[in-house]
Amino acid sequence: MGGGRKMIVGGNWKCNLDQAKAAALVEQLNGMEVGNCEVVVAPVFLHIPMVMNTLKKDKALVSAQNCSFTGMGAYTGDISAEHLVDMGIQWVILGHSERRQYFKEDDEMLAKKLEYALSKGLKVIYCIGEQKEQRENGTTMDVCKKQLEGVAKMLNPETVVIAYEPVWAIGTGLVATPEQAQDTQKSIREYIASAASPDVAAKIRIQYGGSVNGKNCAELAALEDIDGFLVGGASLKPEFTDIVKACSA
Numbered sequence: 001m002g003g004g005r006k007m008i009v010g011g012n013w014k015c016n017l018d019q020a021k022a023a024a025l026v027e028q029l030n031g032m033e034v035g036n037c038e039v040v041v042a043p044v045f046l047h048i049p050m051v052m053n054t055l056k057k058d059k060a061l062v063s064a065q066n067c068s069f070t071g072m073g074a075y076t077g078d079i080s081a082e083h084l085v086d087m088g089i090q091w092v093i094l095g096h097s098e099r100r101q102y103f104k105e106d107d108e109m110l111a112k113k114l115e116y117a118l119s120k121g122l123k124v125i126y127c128i129g130e131q132k133e134q135r136e137n138g139t140t141m142d143v144c145k146k147q148l149e150g151v152a153k154m155l156n157p158e159t160v161v162i163a164y165e166p167v168w169a170i171g172t173g174l175v176a177t178p179e180q181a182q183d184t185q186k187s188i189r190e191y192i193a194s195a196a197s198p199d200v201a202a203k204i205r206i207q208y209g210g211s212v213n214g215k216n217c218a219e220l221a222a223l224e225d226i227d228g229f230l231v232g233g234a235s236l237k238p239e240f241t242d243i244v245k246a247c248s249a
């Protein structure tokens with residue numbers, strides 16, 4: 001939390017929850033204190049209309065977890081940015097490591113997705129982060145720079161949030177130490193200053209993601225270059241409201 005940037009917390013529900021559980025979670029979210037924190041939650045596509053109809057907009061907005069690199073057309077199984085906009089959705093998560101790993105989305109495709117989504121007026125949480133062996137062999141920033149270089153000129157602080165998610169920390173309980181998270185996010189901001197501009201770097205929000213929970217969030221939220229969180233597992237539980245609270249001061 002630093003530089004006058006507004007904190008933003010995302011709840012990425014991934015491919016989880018049936019309708020009844022998603023509805024119960026919305027009920028909890030409707031009671032949370034958000035203060036000055038911006039909150040978005042990303043249900044599975046099929047649940048988005050229900051969540052949009054029941055989630056109070058002064059608590060959280062709804063995000064999609066992905067969208068196509070194309071517009072509408074003959075692309076079986078895909079969902080375009082135009083569909084999201086038509087549904088009143090304002091946010092989309094792009095480049096999550098699970099999309100990179102299981103669906104083979106590479107930097108080139110993700111740059112196309114980002115460009116297309118932004119051109120249709122969506123706001124984007126754009127995910128980057130290194131694998132375990134890359135952390136161990138000291139190439140974390142090489143990886144993050146490579147993931148950012150093709151999109152650096154598209155980084156508008158009004159419409160893009162970066163989510164730094166070390167892959168080894170996702171769903172493992174191995175949260176990055178405050179030093180690892182702060183040092184990496186500071187370096188990411190320095191890279192953005194050189195690849196985009198110092199003004200963009202100062203204003204763009206960088207979330208941390210990877211095993212954030214109700215207990216470790218406060219220490220991480222206090223760090224200069226952490227502007228919120230992208231939360232997976234804990235976003236499905238009541239403790240998500242504690243994470244938002246830690247970012248709401």
Ligand SMILES: O=C[C@H](O)COP(=O)(O)O
Pocket residue numbers: 012096165169170171172173209210211212230231232233234
């Ligand atoms: O999008 C969220 C991240 O993948 C973090 O997931 P996690 O909080 O379950 O580690």
